[in-house]
Structures are given as C-alpha cells and as structure tokens.
Amino acid sequence: MDVLLFSYGTLRQPEVQLATFGRLLDGRDAAIAGHRLEWLTITDPHVIATSGSDRHPLLVPAESGETVSSVAGTVFSITPEELAAADEYEVDDYTRIEVELDSGESAWVYVFAG
Numbered sequence: 001m002d003v004l005l006f007s008y009g010t011l012r013q014p015e016v017q018l019a020t021f022g023r024l025l026d027g028r029d030a031a032i033a034g035h036r037l038e039w040l041t042i043t044d045p046h047v048i049a050t051s052g053s054d055r056h057p058l059l060v061p062a063e064s065g066e067t068v069s070s071v072a073g074t075v076f077s078i079t080p081e082e083l084a085a086a087d088e089y090e091v092d093d094y095t096r097i098e099v100e101l102d103s104g105e106s107a108w109v110y111v112f113a114g
Contacts, residue, residue: 001075001080002077002078002079003073003078003079003083003107003108004076004077004078004101004105004106004107004108005021005075005076005078005083005086005098005107005109006030006032006073006074006075006076006081006099006101006107006108006109007027007073007074007075007076007109008032008037008057008059008071008072008073008074008109009056009057009073010050010051010056010057010078010114011086011089012027012030012073012074013051014051014054015049015050015051015052016089018090019050019089020050020082020085020086020088021082021085023076025076025078025091026076026077027073027074027075027076028075029072029073029074029075030033030072030073030074030075030101030102030103030105030107031070031071031072031082031101031102032059032066032071032099032100032101032102032109033068033070033094033102034062034068035059035060035061035062035068035071035111036059036060036062036066036068036071037057037058037059037060037071038057038058038060038112039056039057039058040055040056040057040058040093040112041054041055042055042056042091042093043055043070043091044091047089048093050089052078058093058094058111058112059071059109059110059111059112060112061111062100070102071104073099075101075103075105075107083108086110090110092113093112093114094110094112094113095111095112095113096108096109096110097109097111
C-alpha cells in the first residue's frame with residue numbers, strides 16, 4: 001500500500017529522485033499550513049553530491065502568534081520501501097512526521113529535528 005510524502009525541497013529534484021528511488025516520481029501540487037521555511041547547511045558529502053547544493057530548505061513549525069502563509073510543495077505517492085529510502089537520504093537534522101495537507105490528506109514530511 002502506497003503512502004503520501006510531501007516535499008518542499010530537494011526530493012522534488014529529478015536527479016535526487018533517480019538517486020534515491022531509482023525512478024522519477026509523479027506528484028501534484030500541495031501545501032502545508034502552520035509552518036515556515038528556513039535554510040540548513042548540509043555537511044553530508046553524499047547528499048551534497050546528489051542534490052548539487054549544501055543549502056537545503058528546512059520546514060519548521062510556526063511559533064505561537066506568528067503570521068505565516070502555507071508552504072508550497074509536491075505530494076508524491078510512494079511505496080513503504082521508497083519511504084525508507086527517503087529516510088536514508090535525509091540527514092539527522094530532519095525527522096519525519098505526519099501532517100495534514102491543504103487537501104485534507106495525511107502525508108509524511110521531513111521537518112527540523114531540533
């Protein structure tokens with residue numbers, strides 16, 4: 001049974017998908033409310049080589065009273081094995097949680113682990 005994965009960053013890049021999943025993913029536009037983007041400097045050489053950058057977006061929860069708009073991204077339907085591959089790709093600064101998308105669907109997403 002496939003699962004939904006919301007991506008706002010490098011997992012949307014074709015080269016990252018090919019290296020991580022061995023295929024290009026079909027996705028559709030989606031958004032998540034109550035969060036904002038910051039930037040993280042990556043030090044893992046494999047992730048830098050795969051993504052082509054050492055700066056990756058980082059989804060963090062909005063603080064109480066903070067006015068934020070939704071964060072746009074792409075939702076993909078992937079297998080549990082592909083979700084495990086995505087876990088391997090993401091560095092320790094990210095953790096995977098389940099969130100509700102603007103569509104009302106539940107999807108996995110990687111957020112700041114700290």
